[in-house]
Structure formats: C-alpha cells, structure tokens
Amino acid sequence: MGTKTIGLREDVYDQLKGRKRDDESFTELVDRLLEESTPDWRDGFGTLSDTEADELESLSARSRAQLGADLSDRQQGVLEELSMVDEEDDGSETA
Structure with missing residues (x-):
C-alpha cells in the first residue's frame, strides 16, 4: 500500500502527538481516531x-x-x- 504526505498545522500535529500511544504509528493513530468517530445513526436524535x-x-x-x-x-x-x-x-x- 502506498503512502501520502499531508501537511498539518503545528498545533494540530501537537494534538495528534498527544493522543498517539507509544506503541502506535501516526497512521495507526489516525485509523483509530477515524474508527472511534464513525457516526452512529442514532446521533442527532432529539435535536x-x-x-x-x-x-x-x-x-x-x-x-x-x-x-x-x-x-x-x-x-x-x-x-x-x-x-x-x-x-x-x-x-x-x-x-
């Protein structure tokens, strides 16, 4: 699988670095964060x-x-x- 280089503001990089676990790469971090943020169809009910x-x-x-x-x-x-x-x-x- 190929890789892509992306640019991040320094403050965003610092936030990601702060959430990164010692044993995970930035790719694994982003993948984990995306999985955690998968929208739930029930979100937004009652709004x-x-x-x-x-x-x-x-x-x-x-x-x-x-x-x-x-x-x-x-x-x-x-x-x-x-x-x-x-x-x-x-x-x-x-x-």
Whole structure:
C-alpha cells in the first residue's frame, strides 16, 4: 500500500502527538481516531426544535395518507381489471 504526505498545522500535529500511544504509528493513530468517530445513526436524535419536530410530523402524516390513498387506488384498479378478466373467461368457455 502506498503512502501520502499531508501537511498539518503545528498545533494540530501537537494534538495528534498527544493522543498517539507509544506503541502506535501516526497512521495507526489516525485509523483509530477515524474508527472511534464513525457516526452512529442514532446521533442527532432529539435535536429538532419543537416547531421543526411538529412540521416533520405533519409532513410525515400527509405523506402516509397520500401513500395510502395511492395504494388504495392502485389496488382498486387491479381488482377491476381482474374482475373484467374473470367475466371474459366466464363468457368464452364452451362445454
């Protein structure tokens, strides 16, 4: 694997050096810090203001209602098509 050289301000270098363990390289340090800072999907929950939370809840409710209506319309259309197919099959069969 190749390496890259990066430039750091001296204060940032000093901070990293202070967090570096005696037995680890700077690469291992950065890798460890990145793993520790992997965002958790739960971070940020509860950070909306009451107004933002109410607006989001309202938008979600409208979206669910519209989705339900759209699915109901599609289901009704399919049922109508199936009933027409059944009627055609009933009329075309001969004994």
